[in-house]
């Protein structure tokens with residue numbers, strides 16, 4: 001990644017999805033202990049299932065590993081059974097939240113407009129949203145990937161994020177959990193297009209918003225992906241569940 005004095009450190013985010021019981025706290029503790037011995041160049045965050053967020057945040061307090069939620073509601077409170085408000089994530093010790101992950105968009109029919117509402121609610125509660133975008137295989141095969149993702153960026157990022165800390169994660173759906181990654185050329189092309197859109201929405205500030213890549217990031221491909229132009233970090237699913245794999249990805253990130 002190209003650095004300037006205002007470029008933030010890369011962000012390596014571990015999304016545990018619907019995985020993890022109490023025993024998983026040990027994996028996160030192992031990551032934190034290793035980073036205390038040898039600090040990482042990157043910022044690190046783990047997104048456990050909601051049931052573990054408070055305990056994980058306590059276990060990692062004063063460690064270099066931040067925690068966050070996997071989703072939040074766009075309202076501050078109310079009659080929304082099963083949902084979690086951004087302020088609840090902050091209250092449980094989370095500092096970030098993933099908004100509009102493709103599994104939320106697909107499993108729960110979340111639209112980009114709803115995702116924008118969630119990102120706005122997150123920032124209002126003092127959380128740093130990671131707003132996810134990405135195309136399905138059919139869209140890529142039709143040659144429409146870039147225009148589709150740029151439109152998602154436009155619709156999923158509320159103007160109220162101006163001046164706030166947030167990032168965008170590009171996660172092609174066909175690369176998530178499949179072992180297939182986008183080629184570095186595909187990643188560079190898409191991240192450049194996202195950067196262009198960020199600059200047109202947020203002006204100068206849009207130049208330094210981190211753009212993460214996600215989709216089958218593993219220890220053996222992380223170095224190449226993280227070194228690509230405009231890649232400001234990684235959103236890691238499966239490989240974040242084991243401390244050794246997640247640490248290898250963390251070590252691949254250079255400041």
Ligand code: PGA
Pocket residue numbers: 015171175176177178179214215216217235236237238239
């Ligand atoms: P994966 O998931 O690394 O298991 O492909 C990435 C994600 O969905 O964030």
